[in-house]
Each structure stands twice: as structure tokens, then as C-alpha cells.
Amino acid sequence: xxxxxxLFTPLALLILSCGNNSNNNNQIVISVRAQVSPPLQxxxxxxxxxxxxxxxxxxxxxxxxxxESQSISELHSDDYLTYPGNLPVAVTLSNYYDLICRTVxxxxxxxxxxxxxxxxxLGSQSLxxxxxxxxxxxxxxxNLIIP
Numbered sequence: 001x002x003x004x005x006x007l008f009t010p011l012a013l014l015i016l017s018c019g020n021n022s023n024n025n026n027q028i029v030i031s032v033r034a035q036v037s038p039p040l041q042x043x044x045x046x047x048x049x050x051x052x053x054x055x056x057x058x059x060x061x062x063x064x065x066x067x068e069s070q071s072i073s074e075l076h077s078d079d080y081l082t083y084p085g086n087l088p089v090a091v092t093l094s095n096y097y098d099l100i101c102r103t104v105x106x107x108x109x110x111x112x113x114x115x116x117x118x119x120x121x122l123g124s125q126s127l128x129x130x131x132x133x134x135x136x137x138x139x140x141x142x143n144l145i146i147p
Contacts, residue, residue, distance in 0.1 A: 028084060028110050028146060032057045032077045034091050035105040039073035040065060041097065047127070049096035056090035056141075058082060065097055090141035093122040101125060101134035108144060116144055 032055050040051040042065045050065035059078035091106055101123045108116040121135040 026083065027081050029079050029081055029112070030057070030087060030115075030146065031059060031079045031109045032089060032091075033074060033107045033109070034076075035074045035107075036093065037073065037103045037105075038100065039071040040093075040095065040102070041071045042066075042068040043097065045097045049127070051097045052092070052094040054092045056092070057087070084146045087144045087146050088141065089144060090139060091120075091122070092139040094138055095123040096127060099123070099125050099127070104140075106140070110146055115146065118142075 034053065034055055036053060040053055040063070042051075044050050044066050052062070052064045053072060053075050054060065054062040055075055055077045057077050057080070059080035061075050061077050063072050063075055087108070089106070089108060091104060093102060093104060095102060101121050104120050104122050106116075106118045106120065107114050118140070120140045122138055122140065123134040124138060125132040125134060
């Protein structure tokens with residue numbers, strides 16, 4: 001009888017501690033969404049260039065106009081399970097197809113709630129050796145500290 005109690009107690013503790021923690025051992029779910037206005041159109045321009053949009057975060061995504069048939073106004077990363085700490089975020093928009101500056105709203109979600117929101121203007125207004133960029137260039141990158 002004593003042996004059964006000894007086996008049951010550690011086994012019960014192991015079973016009760018697994019999966020009972022609602023936040024996966026203090027891990028969090030993060031994702032990033034970029035909304036672009038006006039939308040990026042697909043295709044290749046007469047000079048052989050296209051529009052692209054990428055999210056460089058864990059679970060990141062990319063859209064390349066030369067491979068797509070539909071325009072895009074929103075790109076959302078996959079959900080990513082991680083621990084609190086430093087989260088590098090980078091959003092790149094190349095609009096070499098049409099050379100129109102675009103407003104990009106970037107939302108970072110932690111456990112389904114908006115943790116950080118930013119609005120930037122990305123893109124190029126000209127091509128060549130000395131291109132003219134929009135207000136925030138073609139890429140914005142920053143680090144977030146997730147508590």
C-alpha cells in the first residue's frame with residue numbers, strides 16, 4: 001500500500017502540472033499585422049519591377065507582386081509562441097512598380113491583444129542611382145520589449 005502512494009503522488013503531481021498552466025509555462029503568442037493604403041498591386045511593370053511587402057518577425061510573411069494575381073492591403077504573420085523579452089520587428093515595402101508612397105499601419109499582438117501600434121509612410125518615389133524615398137524610407141525596424 002505504501003508503494004502505491006509513493007508512485008501515485010509523483011505521477012499525480014506530474015499530470016496536474018502539465019497543461020494546467022493556462023499560459024504555456026509563461027510563453028506568449030505574438031503576431032504582427034501590416035495594413036497598407038493604398039493597396040499594393042500585383043504584376044510586373046514595363047521596366048521589369050514589382051511591388052513587395054515583407055514582415056521580418058518570427059512567423060513572418062512576404063508578398064511579391066511579380067508572383068501574385070491579387071492586390072494586397074494587409075499582411076499578417078503567423079502566430080508565434082515565444083517567451084517575453086526582446087522582439088525585433090521589421091517591415092519592408094518596395095513599390096518599384098508604381099512609385100507611390102503608402103501609409104502602413106503596423107500592429108503587434110501579444111496573446112491576441114494589440115501591444116504596439118505604429119503608422120509609417122514607406123516606399124520609393126523614383127528609381128535610379130539616387131532614388132527618392134518616402135518619409136520613412138522603404139523599411140522600418142525596431143525592437144519591442146515584451147514583458
